[in-house]
């Protein structure tokens with residue numbers, strides 16, 4: 001496991017680094033008439049990225065070459081404040097400069113098992129596959145203080161090895177149903193980036209990156225691409241004391 005650490009002064013600079021990566025890759029893919037397929041996570045961390053893309057990147061990125069999918073979604077209406085798509089829509093997509101046909105949301109309002117099946121079939125139709133799983137160009141992940149990522153939690157860590165590409169999960173505390181990419185889909189991506197900012201991420205990052213024994217219980221510990229690589233984009237506050 002090769003943890004590539006990128007440390008930035010603050011959360012805005014961290015978001016900007018990810019925005020610049022998306023810009024660079026989108027331009028490159030567009031020049032080859034290829035689609036740059038990104039899977040987005042929910043939670044609060046990506047919101048700063050969405051706002052930055054909305055405010056500063058409308059004219060810097062060939063958006064027709066960028067397609068957005070989701071890592072996971074809460075089983076709620078898209079208009080619910082809990083909806084990962086809803087947050088991305090309110091902060092970025094409502095601006096209207098990203099082609100609607102390039103946005104492939106998980107439908108949290110549908111019956112979870114039906115939606116997991118539908119989204120799995122959608123990924124098979126829309127993305128290249130390798131090792132029988134869809135291939136994203138970039139998966140953007142967050143990390144919970146219990147070591148979860150996507151909606152794969154310590155209690156259902158077996159979703160890392162599911163033969164399904166998309167599964168139904170449930171938050172261990174709220175019991176909220178979730179749709180989530182499984183571990184094999186996430187790890188099949190070309191580039192996998194964890195975004196983590198703020199002091200609250202410090203402990204979990206140290207446990208995982210320093211490969212502490214407790215990290216064996218964390219789904220996030222086992223995320224790596226087929227080259228054994230995973231990247232962490234962090235601010236100085238989250239990355240303090242990392243070696």
Ligand code: 6PG
Pocket residue numbers: 041042043044045046071072073074084141142143144148149150151
């Ligand atoms: C979700 C996310 C989840 C998130 C982590 C970190 O739907 O909640 O996909 O995996 O990335 O919980 O969340 P924060 O970015 O809010 O810390």
